[in-house]
Every structure is written in C-alpha cells, then in structure tokens.
Amino acid sequence: MTKVELTYFPVKAMGEGLRLLMSYGGQAFEDNRINSTDWPTIKQSTPFGQLPMLTMNGKKYAQSIAIARYFGRKYGLVGTTPEEDLEIDMTMDFIIEIRSKAIVVYFETDEAIKKAKHEDYSKNVYPDMLGKLNDIVGRNNGHIAAGKLTWGDFVFAGMYDYLKVRLHMPDLDTKYPNLKKVVDNVYGLPQLKNYLANAPKTEI
Numbered sequence: 001m002t003k004v005e006l007t008y009f010p011v012k013a014m015g016e017g018l019r020l021l022m023s024y025g026g027q028a029f030e031d032n033r034i035n036s037t038d039w040p041t042i043k044q045s046t047p048f049g050q051l052p053m054l055t056m057n058g059k060k061y062a063q064s065i066a067i068a069r070y071f072g073r074k075y076g077l078v079g080t081t082p083e084e085d086l087e088i089d090m091t092m093d094f095i096i097e098i099r100s101k102a103i104v105v106y107f108e109t110d111e112a113i114k115k116a117k118h119e120d121y122s123k124n125v126y127p128d129m130l131g132k133l134n135d136i137v138g139r140n141n142g143h144i145a146a147g148k149l150t151w152g153d154f155v156f157a158g159m160y161d162y163l164k165v166r167l168h169m170p171d172l173d174t175k176y177p178n179l180k181k182v183v184d185n186v187y188g189l190p191q192l193k194n195y196l197a198n199a200p201k202t203e204i
C-alpha cells in the first residue's frame, strides 16, 4: 500500500486543503505537523525549502496548489471541460493573489510601512478583490468555479480562517457572505466527518 505523508506546520493555511482532499478521497495519510524547532533541518530536505510537502512512496512533492490539482484529478474534483478547468485555475490564482497581498503586509518588518500598507490594502485593494470573489462564488452556486464542487473549493475552505486573520477581517463572513458558503459546503461533506472530528483545532 502507498505510504502517504503530509508535512506541514500545525496550522490550516496552505496545508488544510490537502488534508481535506485526502480525507474526501479516503486516502489514509500521516498528518505530520512539525514544530518550528525542527523546521530548519526539515527545510533542507524539501524540494523548494517550503511546506506543505507530500511524501508518497519515498518521493517528495511540493507546491500546495499543484498537489491539490493532483488530488482533484485523482478524485474527480475537476472541471468537465478544459474551459471549466481554466475557470478553476483562474479563480485559484486570484485567491492566491489575495493571500500574497496579505503576506507581504504580514512579513513587513518596518512597523510604519506595515501599518500604511495594511490601511491602503484594506481601503483600496481587499474590498475590490474580495467583492469580485464573492460575486464569482455567487454565480457558481457556492463554489469557486464551474458551478460545482472542485479541488479549488477544498483549498479555499482550508485557508479561510487563515485569510480572515491575515486580512484582519473578523467580519469576513458577513461582509462577503458567499465566501462562507464555500466553506460550509466543504466542511459539511459527510466524507470529512471523521477527519474533522479528530483533527487538532487551530485558529488559522
């Protein structure tokens, strides 16, 4: 039997979507949540120096979106046409862009620049991007694309709490209510019941 291990930090963020996808697909996996003390050593052994990392039969794979797309193909969570796949990829790239904006602010070390950037993005960038994403989900029956459940929904649902915190938007649910529908659609899947009941609870 294939030995599968997901190595990530003890958070949801970029790793939870993969945990959810494997749980949905009935794939047994070792949920390896590493601590920051062990990270510098493990970092050397990852393909690109970052996590999450999927290990299958001793082979290591990185890049959360590529891995999620792989599980999507494996479990039939893809588009029914190349155009639907394009739609999923397009929206996912946009979601990752939103994440990247918040990350730039998070890692800014100059406190004054950090504050100014956050205020600028909160006023001029996030509302536009999140409003567009909310409309996309509205047109797709509570999914990020293709009007149906796809791997992209799992990635977005898994990183939702992390986004909420990194964007400093505790009212994300009410401000952009369609986004929460994606989360509810995924977290309500019966295939995930067992994983969700046993997984460690984390804020992000």
Ligand SMILES: N[C@@H](CCC(=O)N[C@@H](CS)C(=O)NCC(=O)O)C(=O)O
Pocket (backbone or CB within 6 Å): 013, 014, 043, 049, 050, 051, 052, 062, 063, 064, 065
């Ligand atoms: N494009 C990568 C980004 C992964 C990423 O940003 N990983 C962060 C944690 S969320 C990381 O490994 N940080 C530790 C480091 O860079 O040393 C992916 O989607 O997998």
